[in-house]
Amino acid sequence: MAKGPIRRDARRLPLEWLGILPFAVFAFLFLILPTLRIVTGAFQDQAGGFTLQNLMDLNTASIRAAYWTSIKLSLYSASLGCLIGFAMAAAVVFGGLPKRVRSPLLTFSGVASNFAGVPLAFAFIATLGPAGLITVWLRTDFGINLRAMGFNLLSFQGLVITYLFFQIPLMILIITPALDGLKREWREAAEVLGATGLQYWRMVALPILFPSILGTFALLFANAFGAVATAFALTGPQLNIVPIKLFAQIRGDVLGNPNLGFALAFGMIVMTVVANTVYIVLRVRSERWLK
Amino acid sequence: MTRFLAWFALIFGCLYFLLPLVGMAEFSLKMRRGEYSFDAYRRVFEDPTFWATFSYSLVLAGATIVMGVFLVVPTAYWVRLKLPQARPFVEFVTLLPLVIPAIVLVFGYIRLYNTSSWLPLTGSALGTDFLLTMGYTTLALPYMYRSVDTGLRTIDVGTLTEAAQSLGAGWITILGRIILPNVMVAVLSGAFLTLAIVLGEFTMAALLNRPAFGPYMQLLGANRAYEPPALAVIAFAITWGCMGLMQLVTRFSKHERAKA
Amino acid sequence: MMKRNLLCLTTSLAVMVSALGASAQTLAEIEAAAKAEGMLSTIALPHDWCGYGEVIAGFKAKYPEITVNELNPDAGSADELEAVKANKDNKGPQAPDVLDVGLAFGPQAKAEGLTQAYKVATWDEIPAEVKDADGHWYADYYGVMSFIVNTDMVENVPQDWADLLKPEYAGMVALAGDPRASNQAILGVLAAGMSTGAAPGDAAGKAGLEFFKALNDAGNFVPVIGKAGTLAQGTTPIIIMWDYNALAARDTLAGNPPVEVVVPKSGVLAGVYVQAISAYSPQPNAAKLWMEYLYSDEGQLGWLKGYCHPARFNAMAAAGKIPQELLDALPPAEAYEAAYFPTLEEVDANKAAVTGGWDAVVGANVAE
Numbered sequence: 001m002a003k004g005p006i007r008r009d010a011r012r013l014p015l016e017w018l019g020i021l022p023f024a025v026f027a028f029l030f031l032i033l034p035t036l037r038i039v040t041g042a043f044q045d046q047a048g049g050f051t052l053q054n055l056m057d058l059n060t061a062s063i064r065a066a067y068w069t070s071i072k073l074s075l076y077s078a079s080l081g082c083l084i085g086f087a088m089a090a091a092v093v094f095g096g097l098p099k100r101v102r103s104p105l106l107t108f109s110g111v112a113s114n115f116a117g118v119p120l121a122f123a124f125i126a127t128l129g130p131a132g133l134i135t136v137w138l139r140t141d142f143g144i145n146l147r148a149m150g151f152n153l154l155s156f157q158g159l160v161i162t163y164l165f166f167q168i169p170l171m172i173l174i175i176t177p178a179l180d181g182l183k184r185e186w187r188e189a190a191e192v193l194g195a196t197g198l199q200y201w202r203m204v205a206l207p208i209l210f211p212s213i214l215g216t217f218a219l220l221f222a223n224a225f226g227a228v229a230t231a232f233a234l235t236g237p238q239l240n241i242v243p244i245k246l247f248a249q250i251r252g253d254v255l256g257n258p259n260l261g262f263a264l265a266f267g268m269i270v271m272t273v274v275a276n277t278v279y280i281v282l283r284v285r286s287e288r289w290l291k
Numbered sequence: 292m293t294r295f296l297a298w299f300a301l302i303f304g305c306l307y308f309l310l311p312l313v314g315m316a317e318f319s320l321k322m323r324r325g326e327y328s329f330d331a332y333r334r335v336f337e338d339p340t341f342w343a344t345f346s347y348s349l350v351l352a353g354a355t356i357v358m359g360v361f362l363v364v365p366t367a368y369w370v371r372l373k374l375p376q377a378r379p380f381v382e383f384v385t386l387l388p389l390v391i392p393a394i395v396l397v398f399g400y401i402r403l404y405n406t407s408s409w410l411p412l413t414g415s416a417l418g419t420d421f422l423l424t425m426g427y428t429t430l431a432l433p434y435m436y437r438s439v440d441t442g443l444r445t446i447d448v449g450t451l452t453e454a455a456q457s458l459g460a461g462w463i464t465i466l467g468r469i470i471l472p473n474v475m476v477a478v479l480s481g482a483f484l485t486l487a488i489v490l491g492e493f494t495m496a497a498l499l500n501r502p503a504f505g506p507y508m509q510l511l512g513a514n515r516a517y518e519p520p521a522l523a524v525i526a527f528a529i530t531w532g533c534m535g536l537m538q539l540v541t542r543f544s545k546h547e548r549a550k551a
Numbered sequence: 552m553m554k555r556n557l558l559c560l561t562t563s564l565a566v567m568v569s570a571l572g573a574s575a576q577t578l579a580e581i582e583a584a585a586k587a588e589g590m591l592s593t594i595a596l597p598h599d600w601c602g603y604g605e606v607i608a609g610f611k612a613k614y615p616e617i618t619v620n621e622l623n624p625d626a627g628s629a630d631e632l633e634a635v636k637a638n639k640d641n642k643g644p645q646a647p648d649v650l651d652v653g654l655a656f657g658p659q660a661k662a663e664g665l666t667q668a669y670k671v672a673t674w675d676e677i678p679a680e681v682k683d684a685d686g687h688w689y690a691d692y693y694g695v696m697s698f699i700v701n702t703d704m705v706e707n708v709p710q711d712w713a714d715l716l717k718p719e720y721a722g723m724v725a726l727a728g729d730p731r732a733s734n735q736a737i738l739g740v741l742a743a744g745m746s747t748g749a750a751p752g753d754a755a756g757k758a759g760l761e762f763f764k765a766l767n768d769a770g771n772f773v774p775v776i777g778k779a780g781t782l783a784q785g786t787t788p789i790i791i792m793w794d795y796n797a798l799a800a801r802d803t804l805a806g807n808p809p810v811e812v813v814v815p816k817s818g819v820l821a822g823v824y825v826q827a828i829s830a831y832s833p834q835p836n837a838a839k840l841w842m843e844y845l846y847s848d849e850g851q852l853g854w855l856k857g858y859c860h861p862a863r864f865n866a867m868a869a870a871g872k873i874p875q876e877l878l879d880a881l882p883p884a885e886a887y888e889a890a891y892f893p894t895l896e897e898v899d900a901n902k903a904a905v906t907g908g909w910d911a912v913v914g915a916n917v918a919e
Contacts, residue, residue, distance in 0.1 A: 016373045016374060017374065019366075019369035019373060019374065020366050020369055020370065020374065020377055020381065022361075022362060022365070022366070023363075023365075023381065026362055026425075026428075027384040027387075029410075029425075030396075030400070030425045030428070031384060031387050031388065031391075031396075031429055032384075032387075033399070033403060034395075034399025034400055034402075034403055035387070035391055035395070035396075037399050037402055037403050038395060038398065038399050038402075041402065062910070084300075084303075084304065084307075087300040088300050088301060090297075090300070091296070091297035091298070091300040091301045092297075092301065095293055095296065095297020095298070095300070095301070096293060096294045096297060097294070097297055097298065097301060101301065105301075107534065108308065110534055111530055111531050112308060114484075114487055114530055115491075115527060117491050117492075117493050117505065118491070118493055118505060118508040118512060118526075119315075119491065119522065119523035119526040119527060120311075120523075121512070122315060122508075122512055122519045122522070122523040123311040123312060123314060123315035123523050123527075124311050124314075125784050126314040126315045126317070126318035126319070126520045126523075126784075127310055127311045127313075127314025127315065127318075128311075128314075129784050129785055129786055130722075130785035130786055130788075131703075131704065131783075131784055131785030132314055132318070133310075133313065133314035147721075147722060153786070154773065154775055154786055164307070165307075165308070165311065168304065168307075168308075169308075197293075222390070225392075226392025226393070226394070226395075227392075228392075228493075228494055229492075229493035229494055229505070229509075232493070232509065233493075233508075233509050233512055235775060236513075236775050236776045237729065238774055238775065238776065243394050246394055246395070247394060247494070247497075247498070250394075250397075250398050250401065250498050251498065251623070251630060251633070251634070251637075252626075252629070252630045252633025252634055252636070261398065262402075265394075265398050265399075268392060268394075269391060269395055272390050272391065272392060276386075276390045280386075321807075322807065323807065324806060324807040324808075405643075406640055406641045406642055406643055407640040407641075411643075413641060413643045414641065414642055414643040415643055415644070416620075416643070416644045418643070419643060419644060419645070499645070500622050500623065500644065500645045510624060512780055513625060513776070513778040513781070514599060514779050514780050515780050515783075515803065516779065516780050516782075516783025516784055516804060516807075516808075517807075519780060
């Protein structure tokens with residue numbers, strides 16, 4: 001692989017691209033090709049010809065319900081995650097809390113945002129499930145019966161609450177640098193001009209932060225939309241959301257039409273690509289202010 | 292007032308995060324009726340399937356880390372040194388795993404690399420293991436790349452390379468003995484994160500039907516009462532341990548640099 | 552394309568040859584060929600189901616050269632057939648070799664061409680009503696439908712199907728599988744229907760659907776797959792499952808929490824499962840060896856230890872091959888005397904009614 005001394009010669013440029021050949025081959029085989037296969041498969045019928053039928057077939061009651069539930073789940077967990085994450089990040093950056101709080105919070109957020117999946121479901125069942133720590137404690141010490149009040153962990157609300165465990169930390173991790181970027185000079189300038197704290201937030205800080213917040217909301221949305229392990233472990237394979245439907249379809253053709261799996265996966269790709277594009281565009285926008 | 296609100300938000304958040312962890316730990320100790328005991332943990336550690344799946348996932352994590360290092364370090368180095376034009380392409384590729392959900396990726400793998408295709412990876416156990424490792428590598432790619440890239444930014448790649456070449460070093464020597472040691476901190480950081488990701492991963496392993504730790508945890512969760520929270524505690528402890536090691540390694544390197 | 556055709560041709564030739572030679576191969580020949588293949592892929596065999604954990608361990612101990620690759624233990628019967636279909640061209644470790652499915656799924660698998668014929672050495676001791684004359688599928692074990700109840704969370708243990716509708720069991724009752732794919736759940740619906748007095752078959756299937764609709768509307772039904780884990784964690788304190796699974800769960804939980812296994816007073820349904828070898832099995836000789844092992848005395852007693860009644864139960868009992876302790880540990884015989892063994896047509900009609908009608912009639916969904 002020895003190529004001799006570096007020569008800034010235009011003629012050598014084609015050879016230099018060989019350096020990223022392994023990476024390109026890997027990316028092609030294991031990232032780009034599978035995605036392309038799904039996109040093309042969504043538009044192919046059994047014989048291999050072009051068809052829009054697969055996408056049309058998505059319009060059954062069960063699949064529509066699955067998409068709607070997935071979207072609702074992602075919207076709820078993303079909005080709540082944004083709100084609570086923002087509140088916590090703001091508390092740490094502006095709230096006048098001791099400096100020592102910040103680093104552990106960020107470290108913990110790093111861990112918690114990766115603690116999704118099967119163990120997370122167990123943790124919540126052990127805490128908020130019918131025989132869980134909090135449920136039993138509330139019932140025996142306070143006489144509050146969560147089930148009688150209509151709360152059930154194995155439900156939509158329960159799933160949202162569980163998803164928040166990795167959504168909130170993700171929000172904290174991303175929004176804290178943005179909050180750091182709010183220069184103190186702006187606050188002081190606003191005070192000099194006579195603005196109250198609330199006015200400062202409403203007219204200066206939030207408009208600047210808005211692209212970041214919206215972008216992170218989109219990221220959280222995509223994150224929740226693609227998550228399957230947590231839901232699978234919590235509510236089992238019967239929950240009607242898109243990733244679990246796709247999971248069942250991959251395991252065995254439960255929908256009775258092998259090409260429908262491609263259409264489902266394609267739908268998921270469209271959702272996550274759109275959401276992530278929104279995030280990236282908004283992040284680039286917001287970085288202008290926060291350089 | 293602000294401070295009160297801030298404390299309130301922080302404590303509310305901390306409660307939300309700590310209570311499930313406490314609940315999980317407490318439930319895992321309740322295996323013996325009426326008293327706290329480590330019975331659940333003992334059962335887990337006595338289960339041969341636990342060790343089989345855990346070691347399988349460890350081995351695959353090791354393979355993923357090695358693959359990641361061999362893939363990412365030369366590429367990031369080359370892009371920084373010679374091919375800044377390739378940067379947008381490479382960064383786009385490293386963003387893809389964050390955009391495309393794992394379940395979609397593994398669906399593509401199964402359709403592409405089954406026994407009736409040109410690369411029949413799922414036709415054998417070893418082939419499927421290889422495919423799963425590649426899947427894990429794509430999952431870890433964004434973090435590994437960002438970590439190594441940040442690490443490379445702090446060293447003067449161009450000067451180091453020229454110096455090495457003037458002493459007659461070939462590319463492999465440069466990468467292996469000069470670049471890699473200098474970004475070791477970043478590599479280790481990425482490696483620990485990869486370990487955490489691979490150990491907890493469920494979707495790809497379940498759909499490729501490999502005996503990994505994630506599917507084992509899910510199976511136990513359905514069939515047992517007290518072992519699953521014990522497993523969750525173990526999984527969380529490992530994730531935390533990895534992150535802690537990451538922090539330690541980063542802080543250690545900062546001291547090193549400060550001294551120099 | 553050519554290669555694929557050639558592969559198909561050789562595979563079908565191999566299947567034909569092995570089918571022809573099914574009776575001609577001796578056990579020694581099968582053993583040698585199986586060891587050469589080196590692997591057996593099973594599917595949908597939870598270790599707590601009929602003592603499969605020990606059965607598989609026994610097989611591994613007897614034939615250490617054969618690795619047992621266990622796929623998806625949580626699969627239902629329909630999922631098993633789908634796995635065979637999905638891996639038609641795949642000779643890798645994701646393709647199952649052997650199937651263990653509900654009675655109604657046996658003829659369905661044969662009709663779809665998913666099975667290959669094989670008659671074990673002890674073929675004649677398997678009752679005729681529960682095996683395919685050509686050897687494509689054959690009964691392995693049976694049990695009766697029962698309730699398992701977590702007595703920590705439930706004060707009055709329900710004794711019959713009608714009890715389940717009482718308001719005190721709000722949010723407590725679950726099936727042990729997905730009623731669109733799992734034989735256990737489908738027959739649970741049938742048993743519920745039969746308890747209302749409907750004739751077994753299509754009528755009881757529809758009556759069962761109505762029962763579960765009422766259960767769901769009353770808020771008593773939990774649309775989650777019930778397992779030992781969920782029973783103890785409290786999410787499904789009452790589960791409708793086979794008595795052998797219930798007894799095995801009771802053993803696993805070892806009193807923490809305490810459980811009670813109840814065979815309902817009415818609607819006592821016996822359910823038979825059948826074994827089959829996949830037509831596309833990548834390791835057909837290992838599959839045949841597995842079948843021989845299962846139907847040998849050792850295999851049958853292994854199932855008996857798991858509280859199941861194996862297919863050769865009557866023949867073996869008559870020959871005195873069953874140890875008394877195992878007989879004593881079984882569920883009481885009175886339940887089995889009252890149990891109804893549905894015919895093939897009845898389970899077929901029920902399966903069609905339940906799998907087709909569940910979503911429409913009951914429509915129970917977690918995300919509400």
